[in-house]
Amino acid sequence: xxxxxxxxxxxxxxxxxxxxxxxxxxxxxxxxxxxxxxxxxxxxxxxxxxxxxxxxxxxxxxxxxxxxxxxxxxxxxxxxxxxxxxxxxxxxxxxxxxxxxxxxxxxxxxxxxxxxxxxxxxxxxxxxxxxxxxxxxxxxxxxxxxxxxxxxxxxxxxxxxxxxxxxxxxxxxxxxxxxxxxxxxxxxxxxxxxxxxxxxxxxxxxxxxxxxxxxxxxxxxxxxxxxxxxxxxxxxxxxxxxxxxxxxxxxxxxxxxxxxxxxxxxxxxxxxxxxxxxxxxxxxxxxxxxxxxxxxxxxxxxxxxxxxxxxxxxxxxxxxxxxxxxxxxxxxxx
Amino acid sequence: xxxxxxxxxxxxxxxxxxxxxxxxxxxxxxxxxxxxxxxxxxxxxxxxxxxxxxxxxxxxxxxxxxxxxxxxxxxxxxxxxxxxxxxxxxxxxxxxxxxxxxxxxxxxxxxxxxxxxxxxxxxxxxxxxxxxxxxxxxxxxxxxxxxxxxxxxxxxxxxxxxxxxxxxxxxxxxxxxxxxxxxxxxxxxxxxxxxxxxxxxxxxxxxxxxxxxxxxxxxxxxxxxxxxxxxxxxxxxxxxxxxxxxxxxxxxxxxxxxxxxxxxxxxxxxxxxxxxxxxxxxxxxxxxxxxxxxxxxxxxxxxxxxxxxxxxxxxxxxxxxxxxxxxxxxxxxxxxxxxxxxxxxxxxxxxxxxxxxxxxxxxxxxxxxxxxxxxxxxxxxxxxxxxxxxxxxxxx
Numbered sequence: 001x002x003x004x005x006x007x008x009x010x011x012x013x014x015x016x017x018x019x020x021x022x023x024x025x026x027x028x029x030x031x032x033x034x035x036x037x038x039x040x041x042x043x044x045x046x047x048x049x050x051x052x053x054x055x056x057x058x059x060x061x062x063x064x065x066x067x068x069x070x071x072x073x074x075x076x077x078x079x080x081x082x083x084x085x086x087x088x089x090x091x092x093x094x095x096x097x098x099x100x101x102x103x104x105x106x107x108x109x110x111x112x113x114x115x116x117x118x119x120x121x122x123x124x125x126x127x128x129x130x131x132x133x134x135x136x137x138x139x140x141x142x143x144x145x146x147x148x149x150x151x152x153x154x155x156x157x158x159x160x161x162x163x164x165x166x167x168x169x170x171x172x173x174x175x176x177x178x179x180x181x182x183x184x185x186x187x188x189x190x191x192x193x194x195x196x197x198x199x200x201x202x203x204x205x206x207x208x209x210x211x212x213x214x215x216x217x218x219x220x221x222x223x224x225x226x227x228x229x230x231x232x233x234x235x236x237x238x239x240x241x242x243x244x245x246x247x248x249x250x251x252x253x254x255x256x257x258x259x260x261x262x263x264x265x266x267x268x269x270x271x272x273x274x275x276x277x278x279x280x281x282x283x284x285x286x287x288x289x290x291x292x293x294x295x296x297x298x299x300x301x302x303x304x305x306x307x308x309x310x311x312x313x314x315x316x317x318x319x320x321x322x323x324x325x326x327x328x329x330x331x332x333x334x
Numbered sequence: 335x336x337x338x339x340x341x342x343x344x345x346x347x348x349x350x351x352x353x354x355x356x357x358x359x360x361x362x363x364x365x366x367x368x369x370x371x372x373x374x375x376x377x378x379x380x381x382x383x384x385x386x387x388x389x390x391x392x393x394x395x396x397x398x399x400x401x402x403x404x405x406x407x408x409x410x411x412x413x414x415x416x417x418x419x420x421x422x423x424x425x426x427x428x429x430x431x432x433x434x435x436x437x438x439x440x441x442x443x444x445x446x447x448x449x450x451x452x453x454x455x456x457x458x459x460x461x462x463x464x465x466x467x468x469x470x471x472x473x474x475x476x477x478x479x480x481x482x483x484x485x486x487x488x489x490x491x492x493x494x495x496x497x498x499x500x501x502x503x504x505x506x507x508x509x510x511x512x513x514x515x516x517x518x519x520x521x522x523x524x525x526x527x528x529x530x531x532x533x534x535x536x537x538x539x540x541x542x543x544x545x546x547x548x549x550x551x552x553x554x555x556x557x558x559x560x561x562x563x564x565x566x567x568x569x570x571x572x573x574x575x576x577x578x579x580x581x582x583x584x585x586x587x588x589x590x591x592x593x594x595x596x597x598x599x600x601x602x603x604x605x606x607x608x609x610x611x612x613x614x615x616x617x618x619x620x621x622x623x624x625x626x627x628x629x630x631x632x633x634x635x636x637x638x639x640x641x642x643x644x645x646x647x648x649x650x651x652x653x654x655x656x657x658x659x660x661x662x663x664x665x666x667x668x669x670x671x672x673x674x675x676x677x678x679x680x681x682x683x684x685x686x687x688x689x690x691x692x693x694x695x696x697x698x699x700x701x702x703x704x705x706x707x708x709x710x711x712x713x714x715x716x717x718x719x720x721x722x723x724x725x726x727x728x729x730x
Contacts, residue, residue: 045492141373145395145711214486215559223381223484224712300559301486303712304395 018100018110026096029250030243031061033289037246040293064239071235076138079232083137088233088240091130094123095247102254103178105264105278116177117169120255121162124210127248128154131212131219134241135229146228149304150212150219156308157209157216160315164202167319167326168192168259177255181263188267193260198322200260202315204288207252209311212245214296218304253288257281261288370398377406381484381715384725388702392711400706400714402699407729415689420446420656421520423689427676428514431693431727433476436462436469437669439518442689444600445676446520449663450656457646458522459602464535464639465508465517466667467632471542472501473670474625474632475550481622481719482554485563490553497542497550504535520656522649532640539633551626564618568705568717571616578700582672583624584720588616594668605642608635618716657684671695671722695727 035050035058042049050057075084101116103109113119128151135147169175171192172183184191193200209216219228230241257263261284264277273279302310373390376382385406391399411430415423427438440462447454479494502512508527509517517524554560575588585592593610595603611627613620660682666675672694679688698721706714 041488045489046496047492141371144371145392149395217486218712221486221712223486223715226380297489298553299487299557300482300563301712302559303563303710305710306562 022096022099022110025099026092026247027243030246031065033246033250034064034242035061036289037293037296040290041297044294044297068235068239073235073237074232076140076232078139080137080139083133084232085237087130087134087137087229088237088244089130090133091127092240092244092247094126094130095244095251098123098251099254101177102251102258103181103263104281105275107275108278109178112176112178115175117165117175117180120177121158121165124161124248125154125158127210127244128158130244131229134233135219138229138232140232142225142227143229143231145225146219146221146231149221149225150229152304153209153212153216153218153307156311157206157315160202160311160319161206161210163316163319163323164196164199164206165259166323167196167199170323170326170330171195177258177263181258181265184262184265186265187269188262191260191262191265196260196322196326198318199326200256202319202322203260204256206311206315207256208292208295209307211249211252211292213249213292215299215302216307217301218307221301223301249292250285250289253285253292254281256288257284375714376403381718383480383718383723385729386699386723386725388714390711390714395711397706397709397711397714400702402702404696404699404728407725409730411730412689412691415686417685419684420658420686423686424519425514425516427691428516429726430691430730431669431671431674431695431724432513433473433724434469434669434671434674434727435513435515436465436518437667437674438691439515440466440601441665441667441669441674441676441691442678443518443520444665444667445663445678446656446658446665447663448665449661449678449680450520450658452521452650452652454522454650455647456602456644457526458648458650460639460643461523461527461648462518463601463603463606464636464643465505465515465523467635467639468501468504468535470632470670471629472498472505474629477670477719477722478550478554478622478625480722481564481618481716482560484715484719485560487554487560490550493550493553497546500538504531504538507531507534519649521652522647524649526648532643535636536640539636543630543633546629554622561619563712564622564716565615567618567709567713568701568720569615569617570701570705574704575616578704579697580672580701581697582669582694583621583628583722584698584701585672586611587613587620587624587720589614594666594673598666600665600667602639606635606638608638618720621720655684657682666692669694671724671727672698691730693727693730695721695723695725696730699723699728 038060039049039057050060053059053063075081098120100110101113101119103112131150131154132147135143135145135150138144168180172180174180212219220230221228225231230238233241264281266272266277266280271280371392373392374387375390376387377385382388387403387406389399389401389403390397409429411426415426418426424439424442427442428435430438475497476491476494479491482490505515506512508531509515509524511517570588572588572590575585575590581592581594589612591610591612594600595608596610608631611624611631613624658680661680663678663680664675666673668674673692674694675692677688677690677692678686681687701721702714702717706717709717
């Protein structure tokens with residue numbers, strides 16, 4: 001048995017298993033989140049949400065996927081077909097591969113990349129490319145507006161997102177996410193959220209903008225540009241875009257948890273479950289996801305100019321100031 | 335800068351042998367050689383309040399030109415009315431502005447009663463006003479919800495519709511229908527209120543008065559994003575508003591103190607004590623405030639009506655067949671969206687010679703063409719929320 005396990009831990013098998021696990025995880029996170037989103041929305045809005053397919057509607061994602069599989073994949077006559085069809089893939093892959101560097105439990109990480117954070121931020125940027133491809137390839141006025149908004153928004157909010165990571169990097173002295181989590185050991189007061197509260201806020205807000213959710217869902221803007229960059233998609237291509245949106249939302253929660261909420265670290269040392277610490281990781285991630293959904297169903301959408309003002313005039317200065325404070329503090333203590 | 339000269343640029347084309355004019359698309363490029371983009375918003379667009387089409391010319395995200403195109407829901411209401419007997423027109427008026435059915439019925443009945451000089455029983459007047467004010471609540475609360483829906487917040491509309499649902503339950507108990515009532519008749523109302531209804535309505539408005547702030551207003555007001563999306567958006571001056579012939583909340587939010595209920599009193603409104611709500615700002619936020627405050631005024635009116643309601647008949651004795659004398663009748667009421675007026679011309683027969691409706695949605699819609707250019711594209715939605723047109727109203 002242990003020989004078998006050891007064989008699985010060797011190279012080609014380890015790689016293949018990790019790959020399958022990541023794809024499985026991404027799709028499942030997306031499926032669970034679509035269901036959770038609608039259920040949370042239902043309870044916020046005085047209704048039940050989906051409750052027909054399976055007990056309490058839990059099989060709704062399966063029904064949705066089945067429906068989307070049977071739908072025709074339309075592409076507009078004037079569309080640039082290759083760009084149009086490649087866009088959902090360009091959106092989905094970044095949302096899937098980043099899970100590789102996220103530590104779920106003490107030993108459960110696909111690869112302990114020593115430039116993990118750099119990998120995260122550089123791969124997230126590719127998502128913006130997918131949005132532009134989708135909007136531009138559709139050749140529709142609405143999707144073009146969505147693509148331009150998406151590009152402007154995601155590139156602008158990348159700046160505060162990366163700046164807010166720098167504080168954690170200074171405190172850890174490493175770009176590896178595993179080291180970031182290990183440095184937060186020893187109870188919840190060691191988590192970076194306390195010393196890096198403004199950075200946490202910046203990262204959280206910029207994260208919402210990065211995954212294009214209300215109040216920053218301008219590329220979609222369903223009441224203005226009716227879905228924006230994804231207006232022309234149908235069937236499985238649309239499902240892929242949705243899956244990547246939800247997967248990247250899950251991802252953003254997971255990275256927020258890892259960086260600021262101690263990852264899989266338990267809040268108290270006596271609650272340490274060893275390899276089962278993924279429970280803590282899952283719990284914290286779920287709470288962050290829930291707050292995303294809570295915000296999504298409570299507030300209106302910003303306008304483009306206000307979004308830019310907020311990003312450049314508030315979030316960037318805030319994170320720069322706290323970066324200075326962190327750097328100076330670290331210098332004084334050492 | 336180029337707006338003015340662009341808007342009126344037309345070209346002459348020959349269509350089936352006849353010359354006609356149409357708006358031309360001038361090839362004007364700015365100093366960078368960039369063109370504007372034409373965009374067709376609607377009629378199948380989620381926030382076009384039904385079937386409105388806006389032809390937009392966009393310079394980036396800034397709207398340069400906005401032409402509303404109506405007519406996708408035209409049902410020849412006025413022509414059909416010319417072929418029906420007087421009482422049979424009332425169900426048609428329900429289909430005009432389907433968020434203000436009671437006001438439509440009331441306006442039409444006032445016009446015919448003006449034509450025939452009918453005195454209606456006092457209890458019927460009280461019931462009419464009671465129903466109209468409930469209708470105003472059932473229209474204003476979802477209106478505010480629609481405004482938020484268009485700004486991207488999905489939740490308030492469902493809380494608004496909960497209140498509307500409760501009011502519709504009252505309507506169902508009183509009239510037998512939830513939307514198309516056919517309740518206000520020429521000479522009175524169809525039936526008296528059910529016995530327990532005054533108490534039920536009283537309890538409902540008491541409850542609404544208590545919970546409205548907690549359940550609905552607190553969800554919206556004070557939200558930084560709501561304020562930044564609505565304050566200063568769609569701003570217009572008093573002169574402009576009067577010039578465009580606006581009525582209702584879009585007019586009152588600019589500070590013009592005009593309300594048909596007070597200035598051209600009808601029914602029992604002179605006996606009731608209520609304030610005409612105005613606001614100075616004249617933007618979307620002001621129209622929101624006006625609507626919310628008018629809800630409280632409606633509650634106040636409903637309470638007075640319930641307290642003062644006399645006993646007696648609810649229908650005047652008019653005989654079996656209405657045959658008004660030759661002449662004209664005019665009725666105007668203050669609907670939730672503004673002044674709804676009906677002009678009825680009679681040639682002495684039992685069907686009207688001509689019926690004309692002046693619907694506030696149609697008139698207030700002019701605002702789009704005037705106000706929208708210069709705003710950003712996403713600002714069209716709150717401005718639509720300011721006008722709050724209903725497609726059954728602008729297309730008769």
